[in-house]
Amino acid sequence: MKIITFYISILLFFIAVILSSSTVMSAENINKKEININLINITEEDYINYYQPFFFSESFNVSRHYTYGNEIFKPATNTFNFFSDKKNINEKSYSLLSANAVDAQGSPFLIEWTISDGFSEDFRKKEALNFTSGLFLKSQKEDIKSIVSEEFQSSFNITNLTPVYPDEEVISSINGYEFDYRIKRTPTYYAVRTSSEILLSCGMGVINYYMNKYENKVDWQYQYSWEDAEKKVKDGWYWDPNNFNTNTIYHLYAGMAYQIARSNNYSMLESFAWSFGGSFMWEFFGEWREQVSLNDMIFTPMLGSITGEALIQTCDYIERNMKPGLLREFIQLAINPFGWINRMIDETNSGDIKVRLIFINPLQAAVQEKFEEELMQRN
Amino acid sequence: MKILNKIFIILSLLLLFANQNYAAETDAAEIISSLINSYDNILVQRGWHTTISGTGINAHSFDSTGKFLEVFFSINAKENSDILITVDSRQNSLKIKKTFLFHKNDTETNKSIEKIILPYLISLIYFKDQTPASSVYHSSITLGYYRTNENSDIIPDKEKGLFLLKWKFLKDPLKNIINNNSTLILGDYLDSTYSLTLNHNGDETFEIIDEFDFDIELLVYGHNYASGTEEHNVRNLYGWFSNIAYFRPYLKADKMLWDNEIYTDHVHVQYCYWTPASFIHNITRTDNGRSLFLSYELGIGPSQNSSITANGISDEEADQYDDKIFVSQWYRNHGFPRRKHNYYWSMAVPAKITLASDRYLNSRVEFKNEFYYFQSVFSKEVYDFYNKASFEYGYYITDSLIGGFCYEYHYTSGNSDQNTISPNRESHSWNRFNIQVEMKI
Numbered sequence: 001m002k003i004i005t006f007y008i009s010i011l012l013f014f015i016a017v018i019l020s021s022s023t024v025m026s027a028e029n030i031n032k033k034e035i036n037i038n039l040i041n042i043t044e045e046d047y048i049n050y051y052q053p054f055f056f057s058e059s060f061n062v063s064r065h066y067t068y069g070n071e072i073f074k075p076a077t078n079t080f081n082f083f084s085d086k087k088n089i090n091e092k093s094y095s096l097l098s099a100n101a102v103d104a105q106g107s108p109f110l111i112e113w114t115i116s117d118g119f120s121e122d123f124r125k126k127e128a129l130n131f132t133s134g135l136f137l138k139s140q141k142e143d144i145k146s147i148v149s150e151e152f153q154s155s156f157n158i159t160n161l162t163p164v165y166p167d168e169e170v171i172s173s174i175n176g177y178e179f180d181y182r183i184k185r186t187p188t189y190y191a192v193r194t195s196s197e198i199l200l201s202c203g204m205g206v207i208n209y210y211m212n213k214y215e216n217k218v219d220w221q222y223q224y225s226w227e228d229a230e231k232k233v234k235d236g237w238y239w240d241p242n243n244f245n246t247n248t249i250y251h252l253y254a255g256m257a258y259q260i261a262r263s264n265n266y267s268m269l270e271s272f273a274w275s276f277g278g279s280f281m282w283e284f285f286g287e288w289r290e291q292v293s294l295n296d297m298i299f300t301p302m303l304g305s306i307t308g309e310a311l312i313q314t315c316d317y318i319e320r321n322m323k324p325g326l327l328r329e330f331i332q333l334a335i336n337p338f339g340w341i342n343r344m345i346d347e348t349n350s351g352d353i354k355v356r357l358i359f360i361n362p363l364q365a366a367v368q369e370k371f372e373e374e375l376m377q378r379n
Numbered sequence: 380m381k382i383l384n385k386i387f388i389i390l391s392l393l394l395l396f397a398n399q400n401y402a403a404e405t406d407a408a409e410i411i412s413s414l415i416n417s418y419d420n421i422l423v424q425r426g427w428h429t430t431i432s433g434t435g436i437n438a439h440s441f442d443s444t445g446k447f448l449e450v451f452f453s454i455n456a457k458e459n460s461d462i463l464i465t466v467d468s469r470q471n472s473l474k475i476k477k478t479f480l481f482h483k484n485d486t487e488t489n490k491s492i493e494k495i496i497l498p499y500l501i502s503l504i505y506f507k508d509q510t511p512a513s514s515v516y517h518s519s520i521t522l523g524y525y526r527t528n529e530n531s532d533i534i535p536d537k538e539k540g541l542f543l544l545k546w547k548f549l550k551d552p553l554k555n556i557i558n559n560n561s562t563l564i565l566g567d568y569l570d571s572t573y574s575l576t577l578n579h580n581g582d583e584t585f586e587i588i589d590e591f592d593f594d595i596e597l598l599v600y601g602h603n604y605a606s607g608t609e610e611h612n613v614r615n616l617y618g619w620f621s622n623i624a625y626f627r628p629y630l631k632a633d634k635m636l637w638d639n640e641i642y643t644d645h646v647h648v649q650y651c652y653w654t655p656a657s658f659i660h661n662i663t664r665t666d667n668g669r670s671l672f673l674s675y676e677l678g679i680g681p682s683q684n685s686s687i688t689a690n691g692i693s694d695e696e697a698d699q700y701d702d703k704i705f706v707s708q709w710y711r712n713h714g715f716p717r718r719k720h721n722y723y724w725s726m727a728v729p730a731k732i733t734l735a736s737d738r739y740l741n742s743r744v745e746f747k748n749e750f751y752y753f754q755s756v757f758s759k760e761v762y763d764f765y766n767k768a769s770f771e772y773g774y775y776i777t778d779s780l781i782g783g784f785c786y787e788y789h790y791t792s793g794n795s796d797q798n799t800i801s802p803n804r805e806s807h808s809w810n811r812f813n814i815q816v817e818m819k820i
Contacts, residue, residue, distance in 0.1 A: 148498075152501050163498045171495070172479065177498060244649060249625070309569065317516045317550075
């Protein structure tokens with residue numbers, strides 16, 4: 001009897017588990033929000049490549065509709081409309097991306113991106129879609145104006161912000177915004193790029209060092225061994241007797257790490273820390289066989305940072321006072337090589353992105369809808 | 380009883396209104412305070428220097444290209460059934476006023492005010508007021524020809540002269556701003572001079588580019604105070620600077636070289652210093668486009684410099700010259716007879732003073748004295764000093780072209796300790812006369 005009771009209780013337990021889990025599953029299905037995505041002039045391949053990664057969410061059941069035409073769908077609840085086109089501005093080709101949706105409070109809004117074509121345009125489009133999809137997904141929980149207001153406060157990608165107010169003397173509402181979007185990479189990206197470039201410049205330094213091996217080996221005191229590495233640390237630093245210019249002018253170039261860091265969006269103090277780190281690495285690893293030089297540890301980052309900053313400012317002066325052309329680019333490359341390279345990388349990635357975000361007035365939309373209905377009925 | 384009832388009703392109504400009024404005042408104050416705090420956070424995050432004063436913020440910054448940007452805004456609210464908010468703002472000299480009206484019965488008044496006004500305040504930091512780019516940087520190129528007398532005779536008599544190329548580069552975004560009271564931080568101001576001597580008799584690059592010196596002054600923390608009118612104004616700029624200076628002159632006199640025959644390019648007066656702490660104060664007084672200028676500087680920092688006391692030493696003597704102060708023997712012991720050096724590690728104390736007038740009698744006149752003291756870090760007895768006094772006159776040929784001359788008198792003196800075989804005390808002076816043309820670019 002006890003055994004039967006035991007088995008029944010186990011059976012009941014499993015039934016309960018199955019039932020409860022199926023209830024949870026069905027509840028999940030019920031809770032999943034139905035979202036329609038209308039894609040105008042966008043192929044399925046484009047959707048999979050660009051759009052899907054941003055709308056893949058366990059909270060939504062997404063159904064897609066593809067169409068072609070010149071006009072974007074009207075905003076509707078639980079619907080994201082996307083419209084893609086091309087246009088020329090001042091003989092330059094641009095991609096146009098428009099999208100609209102309705103926020104959690106039922107207010108519709110429209111976002112329009114004008115993205116320059118050319119090198120790295122895919123990256124720019126993905127960045128635009130990332131921003132737009134983030135806005136759309138958040139708008140299903142909050143009102144759009146709050147989301148945008150928070151975005152303006154925290155985002156460093158948004159520049160030249162211009163709010164668009166109604167043409168009235170006393171303002172009570174806001175119609176939208178216009179702004180430029182500058183792509184800024186993540187701090188990790190800049191940290192990796194800075195480290196790689198410092199390593200590259202140190203690598204070039206090591207090649208030069210071993211090319212002048214005959215002259216440099218007078219300073220060699222250690223072998224490539226753990227014992228000598230320990231000895232090097234224990235020996236500490238000393239004032240080195242290198243050539244006057246080696247200790248001054250040449251170490252100014254070694255302090256180039258400062259310019260590298262500055263061109264990777266680091267502040268002056270942060271860049272000085274990178275320069276100090278680069279100098280430390282050079283003294284301990286680049287010049288492995290030599291005792292650490294105290295004067296190099298002082299003069300490399302300091303000369304590199306102060307003269308580096310002067311050279312960066314000089315580059316900016318040249319940028320603003322010389323006509324664009326090969327000569328200007330060459331001078332800038334000579335004065336601040338990594339700054340020039342990084343600027344080229346960033347400019348090609350960032351391109352030209354202009355954004356218009358407008359809040360469509362629901363009342364105005366309703367009046368227009370009614371007018372259109374009446375017009376249809378008359379016809 | 381009825382009277383009591385009436386009194387009670389009247390008192391209740393009064394209390395109710397009083398409470399409402401109190402609540403309304405608190406609302407407006409809270410809204411303004413919240414807006415100011417939010418805006419202040421945004422400005423600070425974007426690297427602006429801000430000062431909150433009552434119901435406004437005065438903020439300044441330099442954009443990515445160093446251009447000075449100043450934003451001021453004050454906010455006032457009036458309220459009855461509605462809240463009327465006026466934002467008075469200024470972007471440098473461009474004044475803008477905007478008025479906003481909000482209905483008080485809106486349950487989310489505070490939030491909607493922030494949503495509408497804050498983007499407007501943020502938009503103020505993106506400047507529509509385009510001041511010319513030339514207001515940030517000021518630079519000039521000087522081309523000259525000079526003759527040096529390597530002894531104390533006043534009139535330079537060197538047979539062959541040398542060409543001089545000098546570049547002055549100043550980043551001073553506040554130079555043309557008349558009324559300003561700002562705290563400046565790292566990099567807001569930078570003054571630099573680079574000069575190069577070109578020896579047409581040289582065969583190799585470093586014989587042609589013979590003398591080279593630069594001096595870079597970078598502001599770390601300071602203050603700019605300018606007041607007055609466009610015609611008459613006074614500007615004070617002072618603060619903590621960090622400077623780098625390098626100097627290696629072109630001199631051929633025996634006394635100035637390690638050994639005239641063997642190591643001819645190694646002079647006894649050369650230095651490179653970094654002063655982590657320098658105090659600089661510039662005072663400029665302008666009257667109808669003409670100006671008077673006074674500047675003084677005092678600093679301290681590590682340096683590497685040569686000494687006059689190591690002069691006139693022969694190659695044989697140099698073999699014996701094994702001193703920690705003057706690095707020489709160390710290389711010889713390692714099989715590098717060519718690597719002989721005369722320098723020591725020291726603490727440098729530069730002190731400079733400049734007096735100048737500009738545009739008086741269509742001319743520019745400048746007196747400058749630079750004094751450098753170098754104290755060895757290895758021996759108390761070892762020190763050197765170097766003094767350069769100069770007088771410069773220039774006549775404005777055009778608005779951006781100045782033709783003139785410069786006379787410089789250099790004096791150096793050194794002291795070594797008992798361990799060296801060289802003389803304990805030495806001094807030397809020389810002078811130089813430049814004819815030059817300066818072009819502002």
